[in-house]
Amino acid sequence: MTILHSEGIFTHEICWCSCPGSDATDWHLHLLRERLLPASITKPRTAFTCDVLNHFLINALECKTSAMSFYQKLKRELMRVSHQWRDLKHRKWFGFGHDSEKDPRQGRLALFCPACPQPGINLPPDWRTQYSSDTVMRQYVVDGNFTAQHMKMNKPELDVSLSDGKGYMVSEAPYQAHLQQSTCSSHRAVNAANINKSNLWSTGISAIACARHGCFIPHSVVDLQKGER
Template identity: 75%
Template sequence: HDMEQDPGDGGLALFCPTLPQPGLNLPADWKVQYDSHRQYVVDGNFTAQHMKMNKPELDVALSDGKGYMVTEVPYQKHLKQSLDSKERSTCSNHRAINAANINKSNLQSTGIGATACAQHGCFVPKLCGRFSERGARYMNTDYSICNALGYHSESIIKALVIYDVGCQWSVNFRSRVKNSPSLLLPPALEIVPAVGKLHLAAHKLSCFPRYSLNFIKGAGHLDGEILETLWAPFNKISPTARSMTQAHGQEVYDDHMRDSNWKKLVGMGDKYIPNIKKYKNSNKCLEEMNQAYEQLTAVLDPDKVAQWESNALRAEADRGEALDIHLLKGDRAPTFHEVWLQLTKNPKFPSGNVGLAAWLAEGISIEDSQ
């Protein structure tokens, strides 16, 4: 309530009290603990659209960039300066990439993108940005992620970034940051890209070992989909904000995200009692799994076990294609097209497409011959 001091960007926002933040909630030896690494989840909401204003010059922002929405001027400057790379997905047909070239002239924005802490789902301040009328593009996501990685993250050395299309986004991320004057990353920061467990099922098989949270140390049992649960209540207010002025809509979104973070803050104790029970059950299951693992290891060749462990550690360090050692090797079932091709090569199978009338005529002919 100090009216004499400017709150600054994100100064009116609450954040997650448990996310690792140097100088706030980390022990002295935090740099050598993997649980002191950042964990973020990134996602877009295509329901939170905004229509074009008839007189945008009359729009007045009272708290631009003070909450969870981006500061508009530097954000728009970044979008203008960034190269519009039309990268088509080579993995899956997610809307986040392929909808980027769809033009909706009646809309000022086709949605918003946000970043939240992956453990508790608290929105990160000052980086929720609107997508243009052409949808979500990497330039939008890059701006949000870079700001998240730089928020109270002095000396943080590693960050996990979970994104629906992380396999595609991460390929040229460093080069896009290097070529953009408005994007900065903390020095010596290692970024580990991953894909949420729900969306990973729609990806190529090779994405499973390379971007699965199951093969990332410190990820625990994260599902990487917590933002999906935050969009559900968010979508109840977004239709109302659709036709508001841009400034008014941003303030409504700020209020909603602030309320969401506040509820998580005050309920941080009682709300996570079920997680304590899960933790105790996990410890019990861990003992059982360790016992089964030791029994299996005891009957295997010690040299092969040592080699497997060495390969697993090397793959964890190198990542990328090195993680393909976790792919199961087995006979793959034939696809629909392969079965169809095999049937067409059968001499008893009629060549070409058989229409409904021809199929009925063949059936009548068979019936008459009997």
């Protein structure tokens, strides 16, 4: 088996458990118990240590190091497994990592503004009588970025979402269905500027944020299609 560590690539001979009742479909679980994330679930032949995944994450966030620069030979497997690693950590942070039967609802893998009024979290039980409505009223703003373009994929069926609609982005299928029914015709100048860009899947991004503190609202960020439509 090929094991990728922060200090290099190592090849080791692995002796899988052959005890009565053991199953080859559980090989990936054996690796996870040893803090090795397999590149595939069925009969894995490559695994990544937690150290190399954390090292890649820190380099990507702090040093803006691309996966190719970090390790060109491992570009494809590293990107795929790092996405799975981040999704596993997100589910663990939000309390969904230890219960496989509990599925996060929309926006449950994202943090709401901690400073905004939230009954049961940062407001007393008698908040309705203790504060005026203006004090606890939430205020939101909407803004968009028309330069954050995303090109179409050659094989979109291979782009599997791990947390569709469970973070800050909205669920893809309901959003696309809403766009098909939308009759909005405003912002024609921006729409006309992007209408010929047929190679783009999205022409920008728009988000709802807390007006007081600037925090994004979970399940409120959308891709713009042909301007602000």
